[in-house]
Amino acid sequence: MTTVQTPVDEANTATSWRGRAEADDAERTTAEATDAASIKQLRGRSQALLRSLLRPHKRQIIGIVILLLIMNAANLAGPYLVMLGISNGIPALTDGNDYSVLTAVGIAFGLVTIAEYAATRSEIALSGRVSQSLLLELRRRVFNHFNKLSVSFHERFTSGRVVARMTSDMDAIRELSDNGVHDLVLAALSVVSIAGIMLFMDVELALVALVTFPIMGLLGNWFRKYSTVVYRRTRETIALVIVYFVESMSGVRAVQSYRREPRNQRIFDRLNDDNRDANINGHRAAATFAASTKGIGNLSIAIVLMYGGYLVMEGRTDVGVLVAFLLYLRRFYEPMQELTMFYNTLQSATAALEKLSGVLDEKPEVASPAKPVALPQANGVIEFDDVMFSYRDDKVVLPDMNLTIPAGQTIAIVGATGAGKTTMAKLVSRFYDPVSGVVSLDGVNLKDLSEADLSRAIAMVTQENYMFDGTIGENIAFGKPSAGQEEIEAAAKAIGAHDFIAALPDGYDTDVRKRGGRLSAGQRQLVAFARAFLADPRVLILDEATSSLDIPSERLVQHALRTILADRTAIIIAHRLSTVEIADRVLVLDAGRIVEDGPPAVLISGSGRYAKLHEQWEDSLV
Template sequence: MSTNTGVSNEDALTLTKDQRKRVRARSWRLLASLAAKQKPMLVLTLVLVVISNAARAAFPLLIAWAIDWGLPQVTSGNVAALGITGGAYVLCAILAGTLLGWYILCTARMSQAMLLDLRLKVFRHTQRLSLEFHENYTSGRIISRQTSDLETLRELLDQGISELVSSGVFVVFTLLSIFLLDWRSGFLVMIAAIPISLLFAWYQHRSEVVYRESRVVSARLIGSFVETMTGIRAVKAFRKEKANDASYGKVAAEFRDNSIRSINLFGVLQPGLVLIGNLAVAAVLAWGGFRILDGTLAVGVLVALLLATKRVFQPVEGIAMFYSSLQAATAALEKVSGLLEEAPSVVEPEKPRPLGDVAGALRFSNAVFGYGDGPVIMDRFDLDIPAGQTIAVVGQTGAGKSTLAKLIARFYDLRSGSLTLDSVPIEQIGNDDLRRHVVMVTQESFLFSGTVSENIALGKPGASIEEIILAARAVGAHEFITALPEGYDTDVNKRGGRVSSGQRQLISFARAFLADPAVLILDEATSSLDIPSERAVQRGLQTLLGNRTALIIAHRLSTVQIADRVLVVHDGKIVEDGSPAELIGSQGRFAALHKAWRESLV
């Protein structure tokens, strides 16, 4: 799925130069938008960093003043000069230390506020994205965005940016102090900027590629781990430990090799900067020494120049270290900004049409559907489902049964044609209204961490325990729930690990029935149930469906017996439509399926 910039989020290694510029601009716009919310704190930190580094940069000037003016004054009997120069130095030291500490505290608070904002933004946006996105974008990659990438950004914002800004301001002020002391020596030091710029350009060009690769490999590493751990039962059942070890080891080795390449690049950058800095100090010393001999430079000034030149290159080495973090964070920021650029394929209407009492009548007219930009799955079909009717949808695997359910739940939109609920186009109905009146129970029957009652109450937030128990009784779940260690207060643990798959399905049924929707969709929702549980659910369905519109998708034809009407789907088309009795007598596809099912029971 492409982003609004027209650049795929995972194609960072194959981008053209213009695309790379757009991605980088998009990333920095995101960072700027986060910083804009911290404007007062940002202004304060800028003031603090300027004053504190101006005070720090004044130390060489004070030393030159103390040597060339203070010492002659003291030797001539003016002892107060020592107090004046020493007091000025102590005052600058206190000012620099205090304001620098305040600056670090402010930047820490600002960075944490920005990270919190970004973390919540990523979480909310990921939830808002359509099902199509989540079916294409693996959970491992999403987890990587929320964990590894944001952690890389945290390291940069907590330390990197504050150090980069502080070091950069300090370098500027120190260079100014050198020019104030002796402009000729200032130009000599500035010559060192040429090889430094070339070295940084060399590093940036190569490190961009390495760090982009790092984010991709990191996401694959996390994705491989998450997939293995979430599917650990299948791993053990099919003895895939060795195969998984080999595949995970391969990705881990790629990550190691990538890390080594980044370390090697930095291993050239930092020693190169140290070498350039030492050569610059040596040049200032030689140049200044000759000028002292001919009387054109004072001793105090030379001492201050050497100190300032040494100090100007110390932050440059720090900048190099944090520049490495910046490159890693920039690559992470590109991934995060790419995720935030993803747009939902199913869009909330700007002015949703309110729904009153919903009967549940559904109608497809001349409907055409295909996933994404892929081929058409269901082509120009019409379907009318009156309110209160129970429809069973059967057919071979991949025929389009679940697609029909996803369209009614508006997980996807039609390419053309229309789908209405009580004559209102479904794309004009607000999500809150739609989710309240259309509820879907899937084969997965996902349970969230929490108690049984909390999971059932998801269907109706704020429901009383009496309502929860009534819903559980209706679907035949009450007996096994009360047999649990703490009954309805039993914690189901991660993904419902303390209950069986059939019990999880019954809990999800109770959740759906508590919601009391106008339209209920069961997408192969009885597939995990044993025969006694299935019969209990069927009894509950017969009691509770009442005037509710129901769409039941099932391979088990026992579920079809309670339906008013059966749709047989084949290759994306509705090929048979009628009551169960009519279709059994027609000798068509449903009759063949029904015969095979009857024979399987013998």
């Protein structure tokens, strides 16, 4: 019986997915931080990040500020020169046919125009360089930090959120750094400078002109508070859209296999609607602020025009002063319009910076040692000493593990799903640290080894056999980038992959395409084996590494495995007992405990769990 999901169910699914995505967000952004202390902490964290990014560019920032001051002065000189032309130049011309004042004003206009052009051109170029340097450093930090964070972080932090951090959040910061700061500084300078100039020219008329300013203050305060909430919501919703898109496309084969395209489309539409509604609310707030600002500005101009006209008629001020006031007022309220757009950009960038600072504030659960113990040449002795491990507090995976694996020994770990086999492999690879106890290599706690020594000594091949975009040769050399072509081919020959690689159109230069899509599952596995062989670790872990191979390919790789595992410590985790047979020793796990331990031939001849597993496996072959 097929269950049909109704629109209500899909709405609930979208809401549930949205809630999980928000709850799993490792940064705990302002969507969850509603109290003043949390918001203060978020802002402090993002401001600290911004200061660290700006610190190397102090000189350039000072230069930008000087250029902005020149631009502001040149921009505000125009109305004052108009006033001089009307008040002094025209009377001189009409009374004595004296062109000198108007000529001087014209020359001054030309010089001001040249200065403004030069300052604007230099400021835009310098700001662009600083902006791109800042973004370059921020991307580098985020990428580097994502790489350093533990496997546990990446298991809960979806790939869609990683993409959102590096795309939409970076774009929001880029938009602010490219245009927003420039507009903000110029707007602030214009408002302050114009107010000062008007007070200098005529105090009475200036007070009349600024009578509407308190109304602007109240309006700006409302817009600031309201838009803070609205524009953070736009960042959250667009992040959810990106996350769901990436997750859906990553699992597109499953989606199409189960014919779930319409359902996924409807869930995506609901998330997209949320983003649209959030943006509409933001535009509505901006429209209210912009229209109100324009209306208040026009009202102020009307008041100044009427009252200024009265003062001119009374002889208490000059026509040139009135004209300059009207021009300044226009320039006084124009920056308010720019501030509207800037505040939109600022809110988006602030929310994005908070998310990025949250990622950068994440501490690796598997941290590098402050003073690593040197281990330039490992022998390969692995020890578990009273190791207890759990992924969650309420479920212990390994309750009390004690185990010694001598150097050069190949052990196979078997057991039911969930017995703790892969967990042991992850602990040896130091993807996780034990809750208590010690996992050591040659007597050195893995926590005390540097990343370089650990990665050189231990390598892991999993059933995922991930292939990166590029050639087959580049994928084999991934574990040893300095390897030459001869070394790459020697590794492939040793593992039995050379023949199929040589038969490809471009041999080792064949592009594997996205995630190795050009290769079969078995071929990808052989390339992964060649990669591990070339890296030449002292300890090699094979976690279900032959699960993708068919019977002929598996037989082909058995001899290669013996070559790979010779003279090195190896841990094999497999359900296929044909792979286990090459081990020197077999461990049978049950609920995180070793219930059998011995050579495979000895265990097969007994009546224990491994003997039964082997018997069941032989029956399955028949």
